[in-house]
Amino acid sequence: MERKQTGNIMTKETKKIKVAFPHMGTISIAWAAALRKVGVEPYIPPYTNKKTLSLGTKNSPEAICLPYKLILGNFIEAIEGGADYVAMITSPGICRLGEYGQNIHKTLQDLGYNANYIELSLYDGIKGLYNFLKELTHKNDPILFMRAINIAIRKVFAIDDLDSALSYYRAREITPGTAEKNYKKAIKLIDKINSTQELKHAYKKALEIIEKTPIDPNREVLNVDITGEIYLVNDDFSNQNIERELGRMGVQTRRSLTVSSFLKDAIIPKAFRKGETHLQRAERLAKPYLMRDIGGDALECVSDVAYANEQHKDGIIHISPFTCMPEIMSQNIFPAMRKDCDIPILTLIMDEQTGRAGYITRLEAFVDLMRRKQRKAKQQSTKQVSAV
Ligand code: SF4
Known part of the structure; x- marks a missing residue:
């Protein structure tokens, strides 16, 4: 089906649009869950790597901070990989973050990338998230949006707890690398889940997987x-x-x-x-x-x-x-x-x-x-x- 260029980001007749956010650790798991919930396809660019850094550095002002360069690199890789939209988190903050969005948008245009650019103002709280989903889906469905926000938030909390467990086991593990191997399996479980009801059970199982790491308790x-x-x-x-x-x-x-x-x-x-x-x-x-x-x-x-x-x-x-x-x-x-x-x-x-x-x-x-x-x-x- 053809995608309509009507100004609406998504209409009933359109194919599912692919939306990408920049990486920051494991955050993609949370935003991907929220996007899936509202019927949008998350596009996960390759996890930040040396190529991302080099793409970002090559196209950024030299003195700009490292996160800017990596985010720009993520966006370039996302667009080249087929994302229709890149979503940027903005803030009116006192530091340069307030300028990031516009600069990145302009740089992408100058480089000839015509993917759509959309902003999410996180500092507007729930309202900012809600407006973002509304703009993205062209729907106004409070129940659906609250469900999407809820699952994203709960996944963030679950992953942060699993990160703490990883740190405890990694410092005491008998065979180096075991805790991280188990953590990766645990994270996959959380990623697969699409409802908050299932998440509770998945979190328990994920924690059990990390806890299987053999440790030296006296270290x-x-x-x-x-x-x-x-x-x-x-x-x-x-x-x-x-x-x-x-x-x-x-x-x-x-x-x-x-x-x-x-x-x-x-x-x-x-x-x-x-x-x-x-x-x-x-x-x-x-x-x-x-x-x-x-x-x-x-x-x-x-x-x-x-x-x-x-x-x-x-x-x-x-x-x-x-x-x-x-x-x-x-x-x-x-x-x-x-x-x-x-x-x-x-x-x-x-x-x-x-x-x-x-x-x-x-x-x-x-x-x-x-x-x-x-x-x-x-x-x-x-x-x-x-x-x-
Ligand atoms: S706090 Fe502001 S100036 Fe510092 S790295 Fe982040 S965006 Fe850049």
Whole structure:
């Protein structure tokens, strides 16, 4: 059937349009579920890889931040692969994210890609998601749209929980790679599900699969929080799979910034939230060092250091893209926090030039430092007990 170019994105007579979003970790599983629910075909571009990076870098301003380059690369690969629409997440934020959408759209046009471009304003909460689905499907079906939003949100929460389980098992696994192999099977189960009723059961099964990983429960494991710019924290390719590397060194990680914590603050209505959200905690804990939102995730990052210290974590790693202004600011605040926070902090700045060998060496040195600190603390507490 022919697709009508009537201005309606999808009409009854049209074939199913293919819509692609950029990658960020495993987020494609959630948006694909929402699109399927409303009768749109998700087009999943190849997971971000070296070719994506090179396509993005070649067609981007040199000093723009790494997520921009990767998103542009994802869109080029999606259009070349057959996507009819590319969907961009926008925000009116203080940092460059507010300019991303228009720049990417213009670049795609200049490169001669005529795929349709559509924006999703996430910062408008549920309304933004609803309007996006309405524009995409040219329907106005509140029940269907709420179901689509609901399954996407629930998948995000389920995957974030499975990520935590992966981190626990990976730091203790007997045979390297087993936890991740099981995690991949678990994620496939979540991806297949199309209803929230089935999701509960699938999540239980997925967790059981990860829990089958044989572990050494007595291993001396370090606990480290990962904070920074949200894209880099949650995207394995752009952070060079930092959590896998740390897991291999016996470190259990916890992402301070997750998609589910973002959803709690930006999308889920107050009446449905439980406890303090990440942003509320950020406003409380960042106050002595940073009084207001300066864009990106800087406020959250500053507070995450204070929180990790409060939780007696062994260390915290801050990852940011080269030239990201908000994170340059937060990194400059960390030294002032040292008088109150006795926690090792490692800051990593990533771009397309970041070499793997030097990066791993820095991680190993940081893990070494934390281990020595942990052992010293244990020795001191043993001495105190024997003195009593
Ligand atoms: S937070 Fe930083 S990396 Fe993210 S869009 Fe803004 S400037 Fe770029």
